[in-house]
Amino acid sequence: MFDKDLEKVYSKNEWQRQWTLFHLFRKWDAIVGKNFSQVTMPAFFRQQVLWIYVENSSWMQHLQYIKPDLLQGIHRTLPDANVEDIHFALYPSDLPEKKVKKTPLPRSVDAEAEVEIKGLIQGISDGDCQEALYNLWRAHEQLGQNSSK
Numbered sequence: 001m002f003d004k005d006l007e008k009v010y011s012k013n014e015w016q017r018q019w020t021l022f023h024l025f026r027k028w029d030a031i032v033g034k035n036f037s038q039v040t041m042p043a044f045f046r047q048q049v050l051w052i053y054v055e056n057s058s059w060m061q062h063l064q065y066i067k068p069d070l071l072q073g074i075h076r077t078l079p080d081a082n083v084e085d086i087h088f089a090l091y092p093s094d095l096p097e098k099k100v101k102k103t104p105l106p107r108s109v110d111a112e113a114e115v116e117i118k119g120l121i122q123g124i125s126d127g128d129c130q131e132a133l134y135n136l137w138r139a140h141e142q143l144g145q146n147s148s149k
Helices: 002-012 016-032 057-065 067-077 111-121 127-142
Strands: 040-046 049-054 085-090
Touching: 016 040, 016 067, 049 057, 057 067, 057 085, 057 127, 067 085, 067 127, 111 127
Parallel strands: 049 085
Antiparallel strands: 040 049
């Protein structure tokens, strides 16, 4: 009921972007995953560009690799969001600090393993699929979740 009332207020005042931002906040964990939600948060819109605050520049660089996946997650979860691009910015210093456990910075990727995975995915004919698989592997390695080590 409360959601419906808020929706009426936002639509009457033509604050549709704020309403979309509200929904992004509520579903952020599901869109980006627990690890990324601890170091990011949706910040604001500039036209069809969603700006995301990021904890530090290392995470910001890492998020550039998975930007297409983030956009896809937003479109899948909120199809009416009309987000065409994502930009990243560091958390402003005057923002209250989140009360969550700090997520470790991404690890560097083993160069030999990277060459090996690139060799393995060369056999995939679809370039987009190759890139997605590589980005997934890289994110997995950088988060230190590789159980074979």
